[in-house]
Amino acid sequence: MDPKQILVVLAHPDDEGIIGGTLMEHAQQGAKITYICLTLGEMGRNMGKPPFATRVSLPMIRRQELKEACQLIGIQDVREFGLHDKMVEFEDQEAVADRVREVIEEVKPDLIYTFYPGHGVHPDHDACGAITIRAVAKLPADKRPVTRCIAMTPGSYAVLGQPDFVNDVSDIVDLKIQAIGAHKTQFQLMLGNYSQETKDRHRHERLWVYRF
């Protein structure tokens, strides 16, 4: 598959880093990537070390970090949905799914990335995945783009089986880690000390295709 138009639907700035290598490859191959980021991650606990962000300044700082990370990855079109961090599951799910569907109809992606519902660990991730699946499911079966999902739960293999797609991004792992590091407030959380182990962990990206 050689996708031309990709839609990414994730919950927080820095979620895109989980599949940063895969997205970089798509961008390098000329795909146009639209990224719906549902929240600004403004309730995140990482405020820099030593802390330089406050609850008040964090959303603007994270918006800027998101911009930088997307530039590094090659994501040209970022849509902030403006939902409140941690509150995604409490929004009107149908209404948010409609907003996602509108973007699908506008950009006509041939490939979608989101979280696997129930395997996101963070409730916002699960809600994000469920909303996206709901939006895609509204389309006629033959019009549904392939939807690849991120699963983060330890039991994901047992429940979902082997991933449909294991992408070895070793050759661009340094650039991927740089994009993750653009989220300076979250840097500690995401990378710890940038070690060989960190690098190894980021070499492979695993995705499960959602079966509607």
Added chain:
Amino acid sequence: MKSIEPARIQQLLDQLKGQEVYIHLEMTTGAYAAHRGEAKLAATAFITNATVTYSQGLIAGDGPYRVGLKTAHGWVFAQGLTHWDETETSRLIAAGHDPDGKLVVALQIAQEPFSSHEED
């Protein structure tokens, strides 16, 4: 963010008392605490832009600090406060960070509602 200077916090608490103010009060272990095995339970509670009027607000302790606000029918309380935004002159932005810099507790008081998506 700077380490809390109790005298300046007290000054802000006095400045904001006796009027309707917006508070943000939060306590969190982080959504991933159980996933990472850091805690047996991932727990968070927050209330944002609740309006209260307090008749007395005090900061206590030698650091980390405690703040208690006495309201007409009860209390607002935060413990573990370590840092504050020293650039704020009319509102209180205080938080408690663990040694990794992660936010554990937050207390904010202002005359205007806090916006989670202020324009830059």
